[in-house]
Amino acid sequence: MPERHPLLPYSYLVGQEALRRGLEIAYVMPSVGGILISGERGTAKSTAVRSFARMMYGELPVTLPINATDDRVMGGLRIDALMRGDTEEQPGLLEQAGEQGVLYVDEVNLLDDHIVNLILDVVSTGLLVVQREGLDKPAIPVTFTLVGTMNPEEGTLRPQLLDRFGLLVPISAETSAETRNEVLKTVLRFDVERAKERSGWLEDGAALDRAHRERIAAAREAARGMPVREELTILCARIAAEFELAGHRGEIVMAQAARALAALEGREGVGEEDVAGVAPYAIMHRRREVAYGEGIAWTGEDARRLRKVLSGP
Template sequence: MLDEGASKNPSTPGAGFADVVGQGKLKRALSIVAVDDALSGVLVRGEKGTGKSTLARALAGYLPRRRVVADCPFGCPPTDRDRQCPDCRRRACVPVERRPAPFVTLPLGATREALVGSLSVADALDGAASFEPGLLARANRGVLYVDEVNLLDDHLVDVVLDAAAAGRNTVERDGVSRTHPAEFTLVGTMNPEEGDLRPQLRDRFDLAVDVTGLRETADRVAVVDRALGRDGADTGTRADGDSDDAGGDPDPGARIAGARERLADVTLPDAFVRDLVELCRDAGVDGHRADIAAARAARTLAALDGRSRAIEGDVREAASWALPHRLRTDPFEDAADPEELIDDRLGDDRTEGAADGDGSHGDGSDSDESHGDERAPDEDTPEPDAEGGSGDSDA
């Protein structure tokens, strides 16, 4: 049986965001990549023992349920032929079912064949190749998670980069090839003390979050209490204001499901778009991925908070995750301070209700026209169940 990495540092059964004290920023970043499939992923950097891997794996319980072709190993969407595998496209009618989005772990010791899949040599010689799907196939329309991603072998990094760029994976052997969809959200955790990440892979993460250990005594006591299973443990009051779950909601799954439904109706004022692109340009980042990632993240943060319009707080938070890991470093110069760059561009000089009437302040609750990057109400849009959560694993 193919090892998907479930045995490596397995998470606590039933673990959720609330099982980790603090780390509200990370919980929030993981939530928004579960809301917006257009965000390519999130990189989590931090010291050992800060809950990075536990929270990343907890995301599996909050992923949405999707409509899929029931007998397709790639979980193709039933109505979107452009995203289907060749076999599904050839069929006039397909069986449909709903299942949770996949969460697949890529172990550091995986082989290339385990990642991309394999073609049977004997069958290939007979002209009827038998394809065994790999991890990329299983992660289609879900999450591909890599713990200690900075230690991943270069030959596997190349495969992941190719699949992430193309949205498809091709396997070739003895003149026979097989192509299938491979669209996934990439989640990686790493300890910077153990080595850096290849720039090409680092740039593929739309967002990056840095986490540190808790400093307040009450918080550290709460961590010990939870580890020991002590009842009535006081979680303390954290200096950074982080709550024990994403946004203080006891049901992150329901919150994510609701945000997915309203995302297409969230608007990002033009003034904020200009601020973001000028911020990224002045910071000297390559290309336009930072601009696009920050804009998408700002809209998604608004949707997560139940607003139809992004506000300045969303833009600042999104920029703080989309920009820092892309800043250029010069060994002969001090590294730029991301917070200073953001403050310079998104300072407090903006007045309430900008002159152009873009509504860039306030609670953002007023309705507006949908942003051009709309999500079609297809099989990726959740249908809340009786409990309202998106992580229900029932068939």
């Protein structure tokens, strides 16, 4: 039975290693609190998220498009039933995301402020309360991994929403001729293969994805019981202090993401290299300058400061 929306197998994605690793970390350790992918146009952000979700959850992610209305976000009554005079409840996207485990918001910086507030309410309290259109449902506990993609050319997000994404991964277009060449060949081959009744290439991709999924699922199990040594939690706190992060979420996310990275790399314990590997993604959107509307970026100077902290007091 052919898929309704066949997607490029995740294992066939070309380049964008940071993006892929970020998605994997957010899955392995849900307490990281999701991921925001910020990148210029044409960088395969949406493709990567959808392919990853299909690989891990077996279906497309629950997706909140920028044209969503509040009744579909929160849930309400079925309009076709209402027209018949019946009342049938219709779960909203937040509830559906709670069931699947992920909520994907494409072009999150183009969302209406009102919709952003609805998401913030639920993400910050972990409870979905539907009291609208005559409905008065008891609060539903809802947890999901928030995955957002955005093009920073259209402006950034409010600091409150930025902080709700555990990690921020900035990505840019692949510019090497070799990688662009590889992207072209892969995508155009996919165009052709997907039209076939049966494609060995896509079957191979699906097999690679299954193996990939098993590795990531195993990493998720391993990460759960992985301790973080005290000196590493202190290191996370020192990094947060060096970069004057607002609040404590930055260091907590850093430690959790380091556990996920260690598990994905097959290590038995968290090391300094894991903290160093995830620190930029936990830091850059929580710095105070972000509140002043300045750009979110990881500069050479930032890398130098991080190295200085890592090299010890």
